[in-house]
Amino acid sequence: MRLPRRCGLQLRSLDRYVSIKWRDVRVGDFVHLSNNEAVPADMVLLHSANPNGVCYLDTCNLDGETNLKQRIVAPGFREKLSSLSCSDASHSEVEDGILSKTDEEYEIQAVSDPEEDDMPLANFYFGRNGHYWRKQPLINTRTKTEIRNLVWRLPGPKKTVDLGKYLKIFSFKLIEPHIRRRLGTKNLPVPLRASMLVILGLSELMPIFQAPSASRNRCSILPRGKGRKGRDRCHKMFTPRKFMSKVEVERPSTKIYRFTGVISHPDGARVPLTSDNLLLRECFIKNTDYVEGIVVYAGHETKAMLNNGGPRYKCSKLERRMNTDVIWCVLVLLFLCCAGAVGCKLWFDNYSFLTQLPPFIPYAQIPAYEGLLIFWTFIIVLQVMIPVSLYVTIEMTKLLQVYHIHQDVEMYDPETNTRVECRALNITEELGQINYLFSDKTGTLTENKMVFRRCTVNGVDYDHPPGPPAEPNPHLPPLVTPLTHVSPNRRLLQHLTDTNDGQHTQKVREFLLVLTVCNTVVVSQPHVDVMQASGSHNAISMHESGPQRANGTLRTADKYSRLAESRSTTPSPPPSASPLRLRIPRISFGIRDDTTNGSTTPVESQIIRFEAESPDELALAEAALAYGYELRNRDPDAVELGIRGELSQIVVLRVQEFDATRKCMSIAIQTDPNQVILYVKGADTTLFNALEPMRNGSPEAAAYERTRSLISEYSRAGLRTLVMAKRTLTVRQWEDWLGSHVRASEIGEGRERRIRESLNRLESGLTLLGATGVEDRLQEAVPQTVRALLDAGIVVWVLTGDKPETAINIAYSAALFSQGDKLLQLMSYNKEQAESTIKNYLERLMSESAGGAGVAGGRALVVDGRTLTYILDKRSGLVAPFLSLARRCSAVLCCRATPLQKAYIVKAVKEELGVTTLAIGDGANDVSMIQTADVGVGLSGQEGRQAVMASDFALSRFKYIERLLLVHGHWCYDRLARMILYFFLKNATFVFLLFWYQLYCGFSSSVMIDQLHLMTYNLIFTAIPPLIIGAYDRIAPAALLLERPGLYAASRRGLSYRAYSYWTVLAECIYISIIVFFISLGAYWDSDVDIWEFGTCSMTSCLVVMLAYVAIETRSWTVIHIFALLGSLGAYFALTLVYQSLCVTCFNLPSTFHVMHQAIGDPRYWLVVILTTCAALVPRMAAHALRNSLWPGALGRAVLARRRSPRTCLPYAAHYHTTTASAQVYRSTDENGLQNGSEMTAIT
Secondary structure, three states, rough: OOEEEEEEEEEOOOEEEEEEEHHHHHOEEEEHHHEOEEEOOEEEEEEEEEOOEEEEEEOHHHHHHOOEEEEEEOOOOHHHHHHHHHHOOOOOOOOHOOOOOOOOOEEEEEEEEEEEEEEEEEEEEEOOOOOEEOOOOOOOOOOOOOOOOOEOOOOOOOOEEEHHHHOOOOOOOOOOHHHHHOOOOOOOOOOOOOOOOOOOOOOOOOOHHOOOHHHOOOOOOOOOOOOHHOOOOHHHOOOOHHHEEEEOOOOOOOOOOOOOOOEOOOOOOOOEHHHHHEEEOOOOOOOOOOEEEEEEEOOOHHHHHHOOOOOOOOOOHHHHHHHHHHHHHHHHHHHHHHHHHHHHHHHHHHHOOOOOOOOOOOOOOOOHHHHHHHHHHHHHHHHHHHHHHHHHHHHHHHHHHHHHOOOOHHHOOOOOOOOOEEEEOOOHHHHHHOOOOEOOOOOOOOOOOOOOEEEEEOEEEEEEEOOOOOHHHHHHHHOOOOOOOOOOHHHHHHHHOOOOHHHHHHHHHHHHHHHOOOOOOEEEEOOOOOEEEOOOOHHHHHHHOHHHHHHOHHHHHHOOOOOOOOOOOOOOOOOOOOOOOOOOOOOOOOOOOOOOOOOEOOOOOOEEEOOOOHHHHHHHHHHHHOEEEEEEEEOOEEEEEEEEOOEEEEEEEEEEEEEEOOOOEEEEEEOOHHHHEEEEEEHHHHHHHEOOOOOOOOHHHHHHHHHHHHHHHHHHEEEEEEEEEEEEEEEHHHHHHHHHHHOOOOOOOOHHHHHHHHHHHHOOEEEEEEEEEEEEOOOOOOOHHHHHHHOOOOEEEEEEEOOOHHHHHHHHOOOOOOOOEEEEEEOEEEHHHHHHHHHHHHHHHHHHHHHOOOOOOOOOEEEEEEHHHHHHHHOOOOOOHHHHHHOOOOOEOOOOOOHOOOOOHHHHHHHHHHHOEEEOOOOOHHHHHHOOEEEEEEEEOOOOOOOOOOEEEOOOOOHHHHHHOOOEEEEEHHHHHHHHHHHHHHHHHHHHHHHHHHHHOOOOOOOOOOOHEEEEEHHHHHHHHHHHHHHHHOOOOOEEEEEEHHHHHHOOOOOOOOHHHHHHHHHHHHHHHHHHHHHHHHOOOOOOOHHHHHHHHHHHHHHHHHHHHHHOOOOOOOOHHHHHHHHHHHHHHHHHHHHHHHHHOOHOOOOOOOOOHHHHOHHHHHHHHHHHHHHHHHHHHHHHHHHHHHHOHHHHHHHHHHHOOOOOOOOOOOEEOOOEEEEEEEEOOOOOOOOOOHHHHHHH
């Protein structure tokens, strides 16, 4: 049972937060959330522990994207809080009278070595009235000696102070954990006595530690009051009970990326709200100690709930055919009722000459009127013909099928501890009729666990082969790996430290810098909330709770325990364990002046983690880390790096994230007061077109050609490639572009186009730096699975956004293409070229078919995204020719396809060809494709759970799709098809049995069967056997279905339930009912038995025939089958004997007292039951005998061959070799599941 989730809610009456359940959150409530907590409702962010007023949001549960979204405190509102904090900030409360409460200012100073006054240090000190505390030992970076004195700058003269004098008497603890971590307070002395100085307002002063200019090196905090209020600090600067503003928002909508609203302050100021200020329900707070906000949407009005419609209802092909046959059942019922009404009228007409009325008839009947009444009476009597209970039985059967699929241990993944998840309960049988399978590549066929393998810088290739596994470090827990997955290239290391080739070395350094900063990787560290369980903010007790907080640091175990919180994470190696800690001339990337120059400190030894948007970015960040380029912290306007042991800071001017249209991302940094550098990372097709023109024969042109050649080589090796480039701008150029971009971003017609054109102007004129090749390994058993699907007759299409070279290589490795296949490539630059290429291919294939010249190995079609744009355009009329060409190919590969194109392709194939489709993917970009297909399968991989949430079935590995389709799909379809037909049979037989009796009762709608039997025939006596057929019967063993994928053709082609199957069953039930009724009638003709004994004999015969029919149709006997059949028969006799023994006149029904007791004592009763059973089932048994002897079919031959063979497993696997991969795959079979003619002869 899932426990109700809770959150912190502000109670104005108590002036504190209390913990409540999510369901009790209402609009207007103030909510406090800590790091890693889920957001209970849509709320506007009003306060964040982050000094920059930002927090990070994990929206994986909402949109499937694993990158952290940045959210900011409402603009204007944060400034109001800041001003309040400065005017209302606490002053210190000092115990033991060490400091007095005065109105003098607290000041934060930059200090210098008095011996080298021109070299400011990176350390900061907190001071008041000359009292200073150093955060760590001061080391002169030039002389490498410790500094005992310091100099601080004031408007007055310089003054030298002895540090040791004050360190002996004062000690303090910082309140904010992230401040303690940033300032390195772990080296502060342990408190010597109860004396304590509480530094107030520190969180709002943090920007001065990040600022590159001297103007931010001073800040004043005014004292606030007296007594215990001094402890309230900046965490109390946001007081919900003093919040008097009014929040106005738009109506609830499903658009998760759109939100507008306004905060109206009492002074009349109005602050606009956007989606950047909104925290969405079901998302998680990340990288932030705590946040506070006001709820604007709660419950079912939140965007998460409005978007949680679940998978759309899907109706399987079998169910649609069944619904058609149910309509025929209604028509047959109406026909029988009309026949009964006409018969009644004719019967009355035959006796119209009788003027004397029989007893109890109060009036003379009008034949036509009586026929009309009898029509409606027959509707009631024969309503069993409409199988209403069939739908209930189908739902119960599918629940059992889903349960068995979920419990299949062969589809359990021990690595992730996940089983197959069935999210749609009504299309299990559709798994057995798949004609086309559409698959994503990255994360579906591949692991989506990227490993940095190759790179090129300035045309020089650097290989990174897999290295030996890292040695376990006894000083670290097993959870943490101190090294990255990248083995550094020695030549690249040499070029990195080489001082002779300055230009190439600089490019290598900039290349590694791009890998480090040009991404959305966020550095995550442990966070601690300052709010106690009681809801109050007591910072002192928070940090005095135990030894694990001693010296301002977390225990090592605490750090390690948080490393597994993210999906795409990597531990950062400490300096001692890093493979690279060589001292090299440091690149100057930060803006500095006289007071801040040299603001670089040795990187501290601590383990952090990366939270990456995708495994690609994580791999690139790990590669940079292997060479000593470590991302330490990321803020909106700065990035902190550890460059080979030295801490540096880069000022970030703008980050333009990746989008599918531009196919690149860029970051603008300022490295000099007069210079801005733009680093760009993206696809080669985009960046090569944006490079600055190069002179022929120049070194840049040679490097460009070499890089293009290496990228093609990387792609042929199956690596995912990215290109890195840069552009240098002056500050004036940057400001001009920024101004034009702001104007282009103004709301109006063509805004998106203007923004796109503006970004294209910025990301042009680039200088090439290099490229990367990241390996994405195939998942386990992908080649075997793909080949098995192809052998099963399923057409496999791979739809990927990768470039053609990479995708084709993966297609060969995955056994989608074989070496004997002829590749047909559709890569056109315009509509006319695409049309002519398709036409030429079709004419060539038709001529080959007409001439009898086939292509050995088959054909494979490759089409790129640009050509798909022309094909999918409805005005082009190319969809039908394209699909006609695709049908003549064994496999299709679509490259550079967008998510929308994937969905359009699936829709076109499904509608134009009328086939059953399945789409499988693992990312948010596959959701549209998954929802469009008849069956959607999501993989719970590295890209979140959005695909899983939109799917009908969820798997952990692609290889499980083979068993899901070939075994469970085949079983579910066959079971359900035969169960439905049996349901039609047993219902129609019972109805016709009642109808034949009308021939002997004047079509009066009387029945000879007890009313109890009429009610319990479907409810009890024949309810369990069809359920057992639908849930437990197996047409063939699982091992056989996997060994011979071609057997799936019987299920795929729907041979168990064809268009004429209903009429065959109807004819059979008419025959059975005639046999049962007339043999019973003949046995009791001209005897003294009453109507009830005759009816009991007919009822027993009908039930025994139906149960024997199930026994004949059962393919695999289990104890459950035996208990179901014997239990149904036993229930009939037990219930009938008890009922007829106890109820003389029960329920105002005609008495059948002791009828069964009388019948079972008569030998004629048993003779009729045996005779009717044999005679009724003779056609069915004869059909089975003839089919198994003369026309056994593929399945029959395979089952017989398996029974006769002493081997439990037939040899089937064969090795598959390509130039780039070797895999174990299945040998091709025909639709009968046979390998070749000799084997077929051996089987038959």
